[in-house]
Amino acid sequence: MALAIFDLDNTLLTGDSDYLWGRFLVEQGLVDGDHYERENQRFYDAYKAGTLDIFEFLAFSLKPLAEHDMETLNGWHRQFMEQMIAPLIQAPAQALVEKHRQQGDTLLIITATNHFVTAPIAAAFGIDNLLATDPEIVDGRYSGGVAGTPCFQHGKVERLDSWLAETRHNLEGSWFYSDSHNDLPLLEKVTHPVAVDPDQQLADNATERGWPIISLHLEQ
Template sequence: MALAIFDLDNTLLGGDSDYLWGRYLAENSIVDPQSYHDTNLAFYHDYQSGQLDINAFLQFVFEPLANNSMQDLLNWRADYLQQKILPIILPKGRELIEHHRQQDDILLIITATNSFLTTPIAELLGIDNLIATDPEMIDGRYTGQVRGVPSFQHGKVTRLQHWLAEHEYNLDGSYFYSDSHNDLPLLEQVDTPIAVDPDDKLAEVARQRDWKILSLRE
């Protein structure tokens, strides 16, 4: 029994759940459509290039959580899951998850996207264990601040180390599937790093280090 770790966005999903949440908010005029879309897109490009200021990004994406009631947020999230997420769950991603489930591996999603969005996505994928960036909540409302270490770049390693200690697991025989060079710190920690439909930078590293390269796209 080993630990099978999956990135979420552009790995198990054929798109980015955080970016698509921003698109949903803009399309439904929950935020100012043009300015929010432009800023969201700029942050997404920063992420792809490895230049993302995670604290500035989290301040931006957590603002709608802080400015709206929990009931509205839950209603919007349910609609967003139907419109934006269900259509981009990759069938081959589900097959990969099932392959590891049949091997009795421990399944874990680790993602930079916040837990408000990704908890129900992990449930849709049938994965109980999730490490995500956590928005702070006080008295049943989001504050707009982050709680703890963001699950991004080296932060994914930090969060995973805490999770391993808490659950008394280790990385013996472990796998990690990711599309992004932002995940190199964690890919370097596991026994079997696998580049999934990788960006150009990760593809180059994977070839240099003889890591397996896999496609889950149709």
């Protein structure tokens, strides 16, 4: 039984849930629209360029969670799932997950996007194991801070290593699917790294190293 690890945004999903949650907040009038949209785009561009300051971004993106109670947030998230996430879950990604499930592999999503946004998405794929950036919870509410190591770049490796030690899994025969050069530290650790609809930097690395390059997008 091998470990099959999946990045989420732009890998299993044909879009970025973190960025889209920001767009959802703007469209619903829940944040200062012009400012939030501008900053949301700035951070997304920095992520794609590999220059994102993860702590600056988290201070921005977790602030709205701290301003509302859990019941309200969960209600908004159900609407977000229906309107913005469901269309991004396409058959090729579902088929890949199912192939590994049928092989008896242990399924794990690992993502920089925070646990509030991603837990219902992992559930939609039927994947119980999720490593995501954890927003801090104090007295039943989000504080706006981060609990532990953000699940980003080398932080993904650190979080995965801790999970492996806790669960007694290992990386023998493991797979990792990702679209982003930000995930090179983890791609380099697994037995079978796979580039999925990769950005240019990852595509170049995958070609140079002989890694498979696949697409999970439906043909247009």
